[in-house]
Amino acid sequence: xxxxxxxxxxxxxxxxxxxxxxxxxxxxxxxxxxxxxxxxxxxxxxxxxxxxxxxxxxxxxxxxxxxxxxxxxxxxxxxxxxxxxxxxxxxxxxxxxxxxxxxxxxxxxxxxxxxxxxxxxxxxxxxxxxxxxxxxxxxxxxxxxxxxxxxxxxxxxxxxxxxxxxxxxxxxxxxxxxxxxxxxxxxxxxxxxxxxxxxx
Amino acid sequence: xxxxxxxxxxxxxxxxxxxxxxxxxxxxxxxxxxxxxxxxxxxxxxxxxxxxxxxxxxxxxxxxxxxxxxxxxxxxxxxxxxxxxxxxxxxxxxxxxxxxxxxxxxxxxxxxxxxxxxxxxxxxxxxxxxxxxxxxxxxxxxxxxxxxxxxxxxxxxxxxxxxxxxxxxxxxxxxxxxxxxxxxxxxxxxxxxxxxxxxx
Numbered sequence: 472x473x474x475x476x477x478x479x480x481x482x483x484x485x486x487x488x489x490x491x492x493x494x495x496x497x498x499x500x501x502x503x504x505x506x507x508x509x510x511x512x513x514x515x516x517x518x519x520x521x522x523x524x525x526x527x528x529x530x531x532x533x534x535x536x537x538x539x540x541x542x543x544x545x546x547x548x549x550x551x552x553x554x555x556x557x558x559x560x561x562x563x564x565x566x567x568x569x570x571x572x573x574x575x576x577x578x579x580x581x582x583x584x585x586x587x588x589x590x591x592x593x594x595x596x597x598x599x600x601x602x603x604x605x606x607x608x609x610x611x612x613x614x615x616x617x618x619x620x621x622x623x624x625x626x627x628x629x630x631x632x633x634x635x636x637x638x639x640x641x642x643x644x645x646x647x648x649x650x651x652x653x654x655x656x657x658x659x660x661x662x663x664x665x666x667x668x669x670x671x
Numbered sequence: 672x673x674x675x676x677x678x679x680x681x682x683x684x685x686x687x688x689x690x691x692x693x694x695x696x697x698x699x700x701x702x703x704x705x706x707x708x709x710x711x712x713x714x715x716x717x718x719x720x721x722x723x724x725x726x727x728x729x730x731x732x733x734x735x736x737x738x739x740x741x742x743x744x745x746x747x748x749x750x751x752x753x754x755x756x757x758x759x760x761x762x763x764x765x766x767x768x769x770x771x772x773x774x775x776x777x778x779x780x781x782x783x784x785x786x787x788x789x790x791x792x793x794x795x796x797x798x799x800x801x802x803x804x805x806x807x808x809x810x811x812x813x814x815x816x817x818x819x820x821x822x823x824x825x826x827x828x829x830x831x832x833x834x835x836x837x838x839x840x841x842x843x844x845x846x847x848x849x850x851x852x853x854x855x856x857x858x859x860x861x862x863x864x865x866x867x868x869x870x871x
Contacts, residue, residue, distance in 0.1 A: 491723030497758040501810050508813075511806040515768045519775035521796035523691030527779040529772040531764040536806070537756050547764045549749065551776025556737050558697040559780070564731040564747045566777030566851045568715045569769055572729040574861070575719035576751025577766035579727040580759070581809075595868075596721035606711040606736075609781075609848045610701050613708075619853035626864040635867035642865045648809045651766045653819035658858035661774070664826040665842045667835035668795075 484590055492587035510537045525553040526562040557606075567620065571600040573651045574625060581645030582629065591637060595630040623655070684790055692787035710737045725753040726762040757806075767820065771800040773851045774825060781845030782829065791837060795830040823855070 486494040504510045513536035519529040532546035551566050553559025575598050586593050602620040607613040629638045686694040704710045713736035719729040732746035753759025775798050786793050802820040807813040829838045
């Protein structure tokens, strides 16, 4: 592709709403957080309850951020279960499929925001995510096999009013600023506490 | 607590269905995979499509494992979006909240399976997950701040017909064999490919 054309990303422009993104508000928000870094501290939360067998349900409702408490429009609920072939009830996606959804939704949101900030109209963004796992890890059949995915691969199909290079760069920038990509590629510290109410 | 009582986990017993877990089938499955390790190779998948703004929707339906292709009972769909305070449409949980759900659902499924295998009846398993994140990372405002969570903390409240120590050990064993706990604490390799369909 020719690089002689002026890249839209480098044109000085007044930000306008694009791709369903309120670009002026988004950029104003980033500036506000830049001026007052304590606004950047967020805490997201989920509550989960066991239903039966390997089936549980989480609720994601309240969270802290931008200096105060917030609530989603609705208390969003989601199920998790093991599939029938793994002796589960298949009442919802498996926990490891939820990781794939988290990754795709994070990268896709970033693509839309970044494209809007660069003044590039998107027509389509689709992705397919594959996660390869050897269950000898979680089944306790091998000490050499890890519990989690060996590898995850995500392929984006993106269509927009820009050159293929510019569209590819948007995906790369989304990766560079993705919270979920960072979490699942670099790992994060997780603390587990237990309040046990037994019979003794 | 006294450790002089016989721990149910150590009693030789015929496995029976418990906690909604078909324990005999679960143990037979583990034995079958142990005898034929290629059955342990699974691939989970999600397809995602951008809707508008930061809103996307994933579908989790087909997967490979135990030597063949499988489908969930339904093509499970899930939304992801950024909340209003981050200029999103709040059409679903945020991608980082989905990570919390994945973790809670994985550990909870493991708790139910392990308790059943140990002959321990559970009455209640609930958890609360908190993830702390400094958005200066994803907003590109600081190179010192990571994109993902600084820390995740999950607290289980578990009630069952066993000693508190036995219940605590079940949670610890679930952690030791959790796919999602491994993924988000140790990290996994993620490949991103792009098929860009632009105007040039």
